[in-house]
Amino acid sequence: MTASVAGKDPVLVLGAMSDIGRAIAQAYAAEGHPLHLAARHPERLETEAEDIRIRHNVAVATHAFDVLDLEGHGPFLDGLDPAPSVVVCVVGLLGDQQRSVEDPAAAELVMRTNYIGPSLILEAAAKRLERRGQGVLIGVSSVAGDRGRGSNYVYGSAKAGFTAYLSGLRARLCKSGLRVITVKPGFVDTRMTEGMDLPKRLTAQPEEVAKAVIAAHRQGRDVIYVRPIWRMIMTAIRVLPEPVFKRVKI
Amino acid sequence: MMLSGWGNFPRLDCRVAAMRGVEDIRAVLDEAPLIARGNGRSYGDAALQPHLTLLSRHLDRFLAFDPANGRLTCEAGVRLETILEVFVPRGWFPPVTPGTKFVTVGGMIASDVHGKNHHVAGSFGRHVESMRVMVADGRILECSRQEHADLFAATIGGMGLTGIILSASFRLLPIQSAWIRQETIRATTLEETLEAFEESADWTYTVSWIDCLQGGKCQGRSLLTRGEHAMPDELPAEVASQPLQPRRKRLKRVPMDFPSWALNSWSVRAFNALYYGAAPKTAAPRIVDYDSFFYPLDAILEWNRIYGRHGFTQYQCVLPKQAGREGLRRLLNTIQKTGSGSFLAVLKLFGKQDDLMSFPMEGYTLALDFPLRGPTLGLLLELDAIVADHGGRLYLAKDARSTPHMFRKGYPGVERFQEIRAHYGARGKMQSLQAERLDL
Ligand SMILES: Cc1cc2nc3c(=O)[nH]c(=O)nc-3n(C[C@H](O)[C@H](O)[C@H](O)COP(=O)(O)OP(=O)(O)OC[C@H]3O[C@@H](n4cnc5c(N)ncnc54)[C@H](O)[C@@H]3O)c2cc1C
Ligand SMILES: NC(=O)c1ccc[n+]([C@@H]2O[C@H](COP(=O)([O-])OP(=O)(O)OC[C@H]3O[C@@H](n4cnc5c(N)ncnc54)[C@H](OP(=O)(O)O)[C@@H]3O)[C@@H](O)[C@H]2O)c1
Secondary structure (H helix, E strand, O other): OOOOOOOOOOEEEEOOOOHHHHHHHHHHHHOOOOEEEEEOOHHHHHHHHHHHHHHHOOOEEEEEOOOOOHHHHHHHHHOOOOOOOEEEEOOOOOOOHHHHHHOHHHHHHHHHHHHHHHHHHHHHHHHHHHHHOOEEEEEEOOHHHOOOOOOOHHHHHHHHHHHHHHHHHHHHHOOOOEEEEEEEOOEEOOHHHOOOOOOHHHEEOHHHHHHHHHHHHHHOOOEEEOOOHHHHHHHHHHHOOHHHHOOOOO | OEEEOOOOOOEEEOOEEEOOOHHHHHHHHHHOOEEEEOOOOOOOOOOOOOOOEEEOOOOOOEEEEEOOOOEEEEEOOOEHHHHHHHHHHHOEEOOOOOOOOOOEHHHHHHOOOOOOOHHHHOOHHHHEEEEEEEOOOOOEEEEEOOOOHHHHHHHOOOOOOOOEEEEEEEEOEEOOOOEEEEEEEEEOOHHHHHHHHHHOOOOOEEEEEEEOOOOHHHOOOEEEEEEEEOOHHHOOHHHHOOOOOOOOOOOEEOOOOOOOOHHHHHHHHHHHHHHHHOOOOEOOOEEEEHHHHHOHHHHEEOHHHHHOOOOEEEEEEEEEHHHHHHHHHHHHHHHHHHOOOOOEEEEEEEOOOOOOOOOOOOEEEEEEEEEOOHHHHHHHHHHHHHHHHOOOEEOOOOOOOOOHHHHHHHOOOHHHHHHHHHHOOOOOOEOOHHHHHOOO
């Protein structure tokens, strides 16, 4: 491992192979933070890690991590050295709505990957950070969780659960010196959305998400939408009365 | 997705897929014909394939760097801009750079780009030590001057038509500062311009801007710029303490499509100001930051929109040195006579090079922009005839309109190139719109 800037908090990125995870890792490394990168296929992560070491001259370690392995969460976190004081969870699964409706097992996987797994790993991380009395937990949720849409409610409901969990966690921890940030990116140009015809003005690049995350961290924000226009859109969508909303095709 | 090259012509709907890793690429290989695309800074149709265009934005990792000798290994989608950002502060510079830093390593190899130092450093390909190329059947071949040397040779300057470059290794150049010591020479005739190149042969970087409007005695009047990487002790006091720290500049963006006369009148004004403004024949040396020296146009993002919606093309040819003087005169006469197109052209003297598909050869290269309108195309055909007559060729990275005949005349290596492509299963599979147009 190469040297890193003294005193910078180690950052753990869960889901570090995703486009958004990569961008967030790069952005923290650019500020001199040492990193732990975690993903299901650590052998591919090594390339990612070397790239970051070359670019930013920080220490980077890689780890195998499956968010669905709930029993593994504790040992995984305890094995990280140095212990991270910033934990970013980017893990998620869009799935296919139609398949999720037809096949409960598919729906369950979406629910566990977006809600149960991410919530519980951040809870486990919170316990460890509480002992030290400081730290930042960042969860990448989604605007899809702001209201269940006919076209996307399996994913949306799981993200809604995650958003609610983060909100509760933040409230519980607010006296302890720990912070919790909820990120609702809106559309992002990533592998997840490849081939979809997304409106350009509403679609952020992964680097924009990363920049917004760092800014929220520095400024002490609680909930962020990456492009400001999404806050307006979601406010409008939330206030639509249900009898109207249920007929809107979105 | 609507795609075009930098000239905005042609522009068409292409099916695209992102390359993130080897698996993604293998998964789409049997959907060929396909072509790899870097950052789309080639002007014409070289990085377009409506059937399937592979985007390299996510193939952008640095793989290894050896600070002992400057050898960098990186994925093909890494941009030159990023290399500069990461390595200039550590005292390294790309061995060859084109006039924009918004290009990828893959694009620089596939076009075998040249820079202002061609006469001393050759083109980018000369500095490439090895590459990993995925060929049409999905195999990944490590190639170099020793291993799969035929594939290596055909991929440098091969315009993406041999396979997909995944990564490459090349040596960076050690530098002591992020600054360039620059001199400008005024030349009042073509003779003087060409002489100025000879006289500047020891300088690492040379290039000239030539005024295409002048005929008769003033034909070929120009400003020749030459430069060297500055040493720390040459720097002005305010930057000397951190010689490798580049200057940060804000980028401007062209807000909309301009009417097509705009760029020409801007650049002409700048030229005239310099030309008449600088009294002595050789202006005193100046220290400029590397961005201003190498990438003046990059400071204006999307400047290509200045040419308006119809797009434009850049005409870049090279004439062998022997016939060059006469050929340049004929080209300038023709351009001046029709009065259409660009008022300023870039002229440079290339050093020796004789590679399978690379554009540079020892001689003079002339590059100028033309808005795309009816009469332009006729003029370009006239220029083609002159270039062909003098044993020259056109640069495929800039080309959007030339003919198979013109291409074959200029690139005698094409038969061998096609054999190598056939050997690696690339024909009909690794295929850009440009390749189809040129009958490759
Ligand atoms: C303002 C400006 C100034 C320029 N100045 C110069 C100059 O001084 N000298 C010079 O030589 N050129 C110059 N160019 C041209 C430019 O350097 C080349 O066109 C270069 O190839 C562009 O790189 P790119 O990454 O944008 O590639 P693209 O334009 O996307 O692609 C160019 C070619 O490379 C191929 N390619 C790209 N990536 C891969 C890959 N991974 N595997 C296989 N093939 C690939 C494509 O198929 C295509 O044939 C200039 C261009 C501009 C816009
Ligand atoms: N793209 C958008 O428009 C958008 C919008 C709003 C929110 N988001 C959210 O942003 C996050 C990142 O998404 P993305 O767009 O970058 O797409 P992505 O590439 O599909 O990212 C999903 C990530 O989750 C990881 N993952 C999935 N299941 C896992 C498991 N069981 N254990 C560990 N990791 C697992 C994946 O890891 P592997 O590499 O191992 O597969 C991948 O890194 C997701 O939470 C997504 O919901 C995206």
